[in-house]
Amino acid sequence: MSRIGIKDIAAKANVSTATVSYVLNGTRNVKQNTKERVLRVIEEMNYKPNDIAKSLKSQRTNTIGVIAEDVTVFNVPEIIDGINDFADRHDLHILLTNLRLDKRIGRKFDQVDSYRKYMANAVSDLLGKQVEGIIYVGVHPRDLTGLVDTSGKPIVYTYCYTQQDISIQYDDEQAAFEAMSYLISKGHRRIAIISGMMDSVPSRMRFNGFYKAVTQFELPFDPQLIKMGDWEAKSGYELTKELLALPEPPTAVLAMNDVMAVGVLRAASEAGVPIPQRLSVIGFDNREFSDYLTPRITTFDLPLHEMGYRAMDSLMRSIRGEEVEQKQSPACRLVERDSVAPPQQS
Amino acid sequence: MSRIGIKDIAAKANVSTATVSYVLNGTRNVKQNTKERVLRVIEEMNYKPNDIAKSLKSQRTNTIGVIAEDVTVFNVPEIIDGINDFADRHDLHILLTNLRLDKRIGRKFDQVDSYRKYMANAVSDLLGKQVEGIIYVGVHPRDLTGLVDTSGKPIVYTYCYTQQDISIQYDDEQAAFEAMSYLISKGHRRIAIISGMMDSVPSRMRFNGFYKAVTQFELPFDPQLIKMGDWEAKSGYELTKELLALPEPPTAVLAMNDVMAVGVLRAASEAGVPIPQRLSVIGFDNREFSDYLTPRITTFDLPLHEMGYRAMDSLMRSIRGEEVEQKQSPACRLVERDSVAPPQQS
DNA sequence: CTGTTAGCGCGTTCAT
DNA sequence: ATGAACGCGCTAACAG
Numbered sequence: 001m002s003r004i005g006i007k008d009i010a011a012k013a014n015v016s017t018a019t020v021s022y023v024l025n026g027t028r029n030v031k032q033n034t035k036e037r038v039l040r041v042i043e044e045m046n047y048k049p050n051d052i053a054k055s056l057k058s059q060r061t062n063t064i065g066v067i068a069e070d071v072t073v074f075n076v077p078e079i080i081d082g083i084n085d086f087a088d089r090h091d092l093h094i095l096l097t098n099l100r101l102d103k104r105i106g107r108k109f110d111q112v113d114s115y116r117k118y119m120a121n122a123v124s125d126l127l128g129k130q131v132e133g134i135i136y137v138g139v140h141p142r143d144l145t146g147l148v149d150t151s152g153k154p155i156v157y158t159y160c161y162t163q164q165d166i167s168i169q170y171d172d173e174q175a176a177f178e179a180m181s182y183l184i185s186k187g188h189r190r191i192a193i194i195s196g197m198m199d200s201v202p203s204r205m206r207f208n209g210f211y212k213a214v215t216q217f218e219l220p221f222d223p224q225l226i227k228m229g230d231w232e233a234k235s236g237y238e239l240t241k242e243l244l245a246l247p248e249p250p251t252a253v254l255a256m257n258d259v260m261a262v263g264v265l266r267a268a269s270e271a272g273v274p275i276p277q278r279l280s281v282i283g284f285d286n287r288e289f290s291d292y293l294t295p296r297i298t299t300f301d302l303p304l305h306e307m308g309y310r311a312m313d314s315l316m317r318s319i320r321g322e323e324v325e326q327k328q329s330p331a332c333r334l335v336e337r338d339s340v341a342p343p344q345q346s
Numbered sequence: 347m348s349r350i351g352i353k354d355i356a357a358k359a360n361v362s363t364a365t366v367s368y369v370l371n372g373t374r375n376v377k378q379n380t381k382e383r384v385l386r387v388i389e390e391m392n393y394k395p396n397d398i399a400k401s402l403k404s405q406r407t408n409t410i411g412v413i414a415e416d417v418t419v420f421n422v423p424e425i426i427d428g429i430n431d432f433a434d435r436h437d438l439h440i441l442l443t444n445l446r447l448d449k450r451i452g453r454k455f456d457q458v459d460s461y462r463k464y465m466a467n468a469v470s471d472l473l474g475k476q477v478e479g480i481i482y483v484g485v486h487p488r489d490l491t492g493l494v495d496t497s498g499k500p501i502v503y504t505y506c507y508t509q510q511d512i513s514i515q516y517d518d519e520q521a522a523f524e525a526m527s528y529l530i531s532k533g534h535r536r537i538a539i540i541s542g543m544m545d546s547v548p549s550r551m552r553f554n555g556f557y558k559a560v561t562q563f564e565l566p567f568d569p570q571l572i573k574m575g576d577w578e579a580k581s582g583y584e585l586t587k588e589l590l591a592l593p594e595p596p597t598a599v600l601a602m603n604d605v606m607a608v609g610v611l612r613a614a615s616e617a618g619v620p621i622p623q624r625l626s627v628i629g630f631d632n633r634e635f636s637d638y639l640t641p642r643i644t645t646f647d648l649p650l651h652e653m654g655y656r657a658m659d660s661l662m663r664s665i666r667g668e669e670v671e672q673k674q675s676p677a678c679r680l681v682e683r684d685s686v687a688p689p690q691q692s
Numbered sequence: 693c694t695g696t697t698a699g700c701g702c703g704t705t706c707a708t
Numbered sequence: 709a710t711g712a713a714c715g716c717g718c719t720a721a722c723a724g
Contacts, residue, residue, distance in 0.1 A: 006703055016710045021704055028705090030709080046497065051474040052407065053702035055398050056715050063475075066442075071430070072423045074634075081418050084444040093475065096412075096442040098430040128397040129409075129439065151392060233638065262638045269640065288420075289635030292579065292608045294615065352717055362696050367718055374719095377694060399716035402701050 004045050013041040024049060055130065063093045064315065065126035065134045067119070070102035073139040074287060075159055075304055082308025083135060090316065095131055097122040102139060109140055110199075112147065119148050127153060133315045136160065137308075141169055141202045154318040158311040161327070166314050168307045168328045172202045175300050175332035176209025176254070179282050182334060183252045184217050187342040188280060192225040192243050192250035194236055194260050206256055206284075225250050229260050236263025244271050244279075251343035252280035258287040261297050261339075276341035286335050295338035303330040350391050359387040370395060401476065409439045410661065411472030411480045413465070416448035419485040420633060421505055421650055428654025429481060436662065441477055443468040448485060455486055456545075458493065465494050473499060479661045482506065483654075487515055487548045500664040504657040507673070512660050514653045514674045518548045521646050521678035522555025522600070525628050528644075528680060529598045530563050533688040534626060538571040538589050538596035540582055540606050552602055552630075571596050575606050582609025590617050590625075597689035598626035604633040607643050607685075622687035632681050641684035649676040 010017040015034060022028040023038045030038075041047075055061045066083060068076050080096075087094055099122060105114050126134060127150070134150055138160030145162040148155065154166075161167035183191055193210050196203040214221055224246055229235035236255055240263060243250055255261040261283035265275060273279050275295055283290055283299035290297045307330060314324045356363040361380060368374040369384045376384075387393075401407045412429060414422050426442075433440055445468060451460050472480055473496065480496055484506030491508040494501065500512075507513035529537050539556050542549040560567055570592055575581035582601055586609060589596055601607040607629035611621060619625050621641055629636055629645035636643045653676060660670045 005701090017703070018705075018711080019709060022709090025704085028709095034709085048470065048474050048497075050402075050476060050702055052398055052401050052476050053715095054704075056396075056402055056702080056717095057704050059715075061398065063441075070427075071417075072427050077418045077423050080442075081416075081444060081446065081449070084417070084442075084446060088446070093471065094442045094444075095409075096426075096430075096440045098427060098440075100427065100430060100434070103427070124394065125439065128394050130396060130398050151394075259638075266640065287635075289633075289638050292605075292635050293638065294612065294640075351715090363717075364697080364719075365695060368695090371718085374695095375693065380695085396716055399701095400718075402703095402716080403718050405701080 003050070004047055006047075006049070009038065009041050009045065009047055012045070013038045061093075061130045061132060062091060063095055063129065063131050064312070065095045065097065065123075065129070065131035066137065067097045067099060067122050067126070067134060068137040069099050069139040071096075071098045073102055074285070075302065076137055076139060078302075078304035079137050079158060079308040079311075082305035082310075083312050084308075085305065086309045086312035086316075090312075092312075092316075095126060095129055097126065107140075109142060116147060123148055123150055127151065133319050135308075135311050135315055137311075140200070141172070143201065154315055156311045156315040156318065158307045166318060166324050166326055166328075168311050168314065168330070170303050170307065170332050171329040172205035173209040173212070174329075175284070176206035176256075177213050178209075178332075178334060179254050179284075179300065180210055180213030180217070183254065183280060183282060183340065184213065184219070186252075186280070186340060188252040189219055190222070190225065190248070190250045190343075191219065191252045191254060192227065194227045194229045194239050194253060194255045194264070196229060196231045196256045196260075198228055203256065210254065229256070231257055231259060233259050233263040233266070236260030237267045238263070240264045240267035241271070244268070244273060250279070252282070252340070255281065255283050258283040258285045258290045258297065258299055261290070261299070262293065265293060265295075265297070265339075276339050278344055280340040280343070282340055290335075291337070297339040298337045299335050300332040301335050302332055306330045350393050352393075352395070355384065355387050355391060355393055358391070359384045407439075407476045407478060408437060409441055409475065409477050410658070411441045411443065411469075411475070411477035412483065413443045413445060413468050413472070413480060414483040415445050415485040417442075417444045419448055420631070421648065422483055422485060424648075424650035425483050425504060425654035425657075428651040428656075429658050430654075431651065432655045432658035432662075436658075438658075438662075441472060441475055443472065453486075455488060462493060469494055469496055473497065479665050481654075481657050481661055483657075486546070487518070489547065500661055502657045502661040502664065504653045512664060512670050512672055512674075514657050514660065514676070516649050516653065516678050517675040518551035519555040519558070520675075521630070522552035522602075523559050524555075524678075524680060525600050525630075525646065526556055526559030526563070529600065529626060529628065529686065530559065530565070532598075532626065532686060534598040535565055536568070536571065536594070536596045536689075537565065537598045537600060538573065540573045540575045540585050540599060540601045540610070542575060542577045542602045542606075544574055549602060556600065575602070577603055577605060579605050579609040579612070582606030583613045584609070586610045586613035587617070590614070590619060596625070598628070598686070601627065601629050604629040604631045604636045604643065604645055607636070607645070608639065611639060611641075611643070611685075622685050624690055626686040626689070628686055636681075637683070643685040644683045645681050646678040647681050648678055652676045 286301035632647035
C-alpha cells in the first residue's frame with residue numbers, strides 16, 4: 001500500500017504539486033475550475049496529506065507532550081480529559097507518556113533517583129518528537145523543582161509544581177477552611193482532623209486551613225483532636241477509634257481524603273456510633289465510592305477537569321510568548337451528602 | 347530552542363553530516379578518534395535528532411495511535427497502562443485520542459450517528475500523523491463492525507470487537523460460570539442473578555454462563571430469581587427488595603457489576619438481612635470501592651492490564667505481517683472477600 | 693576501511 | 709499556475 005502523495009494528485013489533475021498544496025490549504029487563490037478538479041481527484045484517490053512532511057517544513061507539529069506520573073491513579077484521567085477537551089477545540093494532538101510511577105516505585109516519592117531517569121527519558125523522547133510544549137501531570141502534589149529539564153521548551157505542571165514554572169494546583173488551604181466553616185455552620189465546635197502524612201505539602205496546607213478556621217472562629221484548640229494518618233483507610237479506622245475513646249470525643253471529623261473517611265465509618269460503626277447523628281464526617285476528593293458508602297459521605301470535589309484544561313490554555317499562551325500567571329489555584333467544591341448533621345444536644 | 351541540527355554538529359566537528367549520522371546510529375564503522383570527537387560535540391551542544399525528519403525518510407514513526415472512547419471510565423486507564431507497559435519495552439510512542447463519549451453522549455451507545463463523526467475524525471488525524479497502527483479502547487463491550495475505516499492500517503479492538511478485526515475481550519461467559527461454581531461450592535442452590543440490560547452483549551454472555559451452571563449443576567430453574575437491571579446501583583437496590591419479598595428468597599445473588607452490588611447491600615441492610623449470613627453477594631469488575639464497602643464484596647477482577655498489553659502485542663505482530671489470533675479472551679479472576687458464606691441451615 | 697557528496701522523502705512557498 | 713529550493717536526517721554511490 002504505497003501511500004499516494006501530493007504528486008500523484010498533481011499528475012492526475014494535470015497541475016503542479018504547488019497548486020494542489022494551495023487548494024488544500026487555501027493559501028492562495030486557485031481558479032474555481034482547477035480547484036474543483038483537484039478536489040475531485042483528492043476525493044477519488046482518498047488522499048490524506050502526510051503531517052510528518054508538513055511538520056518538517058512548517059516547523060509546527062500541533063502536538064503537545066503529556067507526561068503522566070501514572071494514569072491509573074484516580075486524579076489523572078479527569079485531568080487528561082480536561083487536556084483533551086482543550087486539545088479538541090484547538091486541533092491539537094496529545095503524545096502521552098505514562099511514567100507508571102505507582103506501579104514501578106509505589107508511593108516512595110522521596111526516592112527521586114529511582115524515577116529521575118524515567119522523567120529524563122520521557123522528556124527527551126518528547127523533544128525528539130518535536131512537541132510544542134509539555135504538560136506534567138503528577139499523582140501527588142509536591143515540589144518537583146530541578147527534576148525536569150526541557151531545554152527551553154515550555155512546560156506546565158499540574159497536580160504538582162516547581163519553583164520556576166507555571167503550575168496549576170487546587171487550593172488545599174481554602175478547601176480545608178471551607179470544610180471547617182461548613183461544620184461550624186452546622187453547630188460543631190469540637191472538630192477532629194485526620195491528616196495525611198505531614199511530610200506532604202497538601203497535608204500541611206490543609207492543616208493550615210484547619211488551623212485558620214480554629215483561630216478565626218475561636219474554637220477551643222485541643223491537640224488530642226489532631227491525628228496524623230497516612231492516607232490509607234486503616235489509619236482512618238485506627239485514629240477514629242482513638243478519637244472515640246477520648247473522655248470528650250469530637251462531634252465531627254475532617255478526614256483529608258475519602259479513603260481515610262472509609263476507615264472513620266468503619267470504626268464508628270463498630271463502636272456503635274451512628275453517623276451523622278453522633279459523629280459527622282467530611283472527606284476529600286469526591287471519589288466515586290464516597291457516594292456508595294452508607295451513609296453517603298460529604299466531601300470536596302476536585303477541579304480536575306479544569307486543571308487539565310487550564311494547563312493546556314496556559315501552555316499554549318506560553319508557547320505564543322504571552323505572559324502567564326505562574327501559580328493558579330482553582331477552587332474545590334463542597335459536595336453535600338449524608339455524613340454531616342448538627343451535633344446532638346447533650 | 348533546539349535549533350541545532352546535524353550540520354551544526356558536522357561543522358563543529360569538522361566532518362560531514364553523513365559521518366555524524368553514522369556515529370549516531372552505528373550504521374557504519376567510524377574511526378574511534380573521530381567518533382569520540384563527534385560524540386563530544388553532540389554532548390556539548392546538547393543535540394537531539396529530529397524524529398520528524400528521521401521519520402520522513404525512514405517511513406517509520408514508532409508511534410501507535412490509541413483511540414479511547416473515554417479515559418474517565420473505570421476500565422480504560424488500566425488498559426492504557428498495559429498499552430504503555432508494552433510500548434515502554436519496545437520503544438514505541440502513543441498518540442492518544444480521547445473521544446470523550448461518556449461526556450458527550452452518555453450511555454446512548456445505540457445512537458451511533460452521534461459519535462460516528464468523532465471516530466472518523468480521530469482515525470483520519472491519526473493516519474495523517476502516520477501512526478503505524480491503531481488500538482481502539484471501548485468503554486462497553488459491543489460490536490463495532492463497520493464503524494471505523496482505517497484504510498488498511500492495522501487496528502486492534504479491546505473492550506469491544508468487530509466481525510473482521512483482531513479483538514481482545516475477557517471471557518464473560520466463563521467468569522459468570524465460575525461465579526456460579528463458586529457459590530455452588532459454598533452450598534448455595536437457590537441463586538438469583540441481577541443482570542445488566544439484555545440488549546448488551548456481555549449481559550447475554552454472562553447470562554449464558556449462569557444458565558450453563560444451572561443446567562450443569564442441576565439447580566432448580568426459577569424464573570423469579572432472574573432479574574434484569576440496568577447496571578446502576580438503584581436497580582440493584584430495587585430488584586433485591588423484590589427478591590427478598592419472595593416467598594422463598596434466594597440465598598445468594600450474583601450481580602453483574604459491583605455498582606449494582608452496592609444496591610444489593612443497601613436493600614439487604616434496610617430489610618435487616620445480614621450479608622453474608624443470610625444472603626451471599628458476588629459482584630463483578632473488582633472496582634476499587636468493592637473493598638471499601640461493608641462487608642467487602644467478593645467480585646471478579648478484569649484482566650485490563652493484560653488486555654492492553656496483548657492488544658499492543660497483537661497489533662505489532664499484525665504490523666509485521668504475522669498471523670494473529672482474531673479473538674482473544676483472557677480470563678477474569680475471582681477475588682474472594684467477605685460477602686459470600688455458606689447458606690444458613692434452616 | 694573511513695569519510696564525503698548528493699539525492700531522497702513529502703509537502704510548502706518564493707520567485708518567475 | 710509553476711519549477712525548484714527548502715526543512716532535516718538517512719544512505720547509496722563514490723573517493724581516497
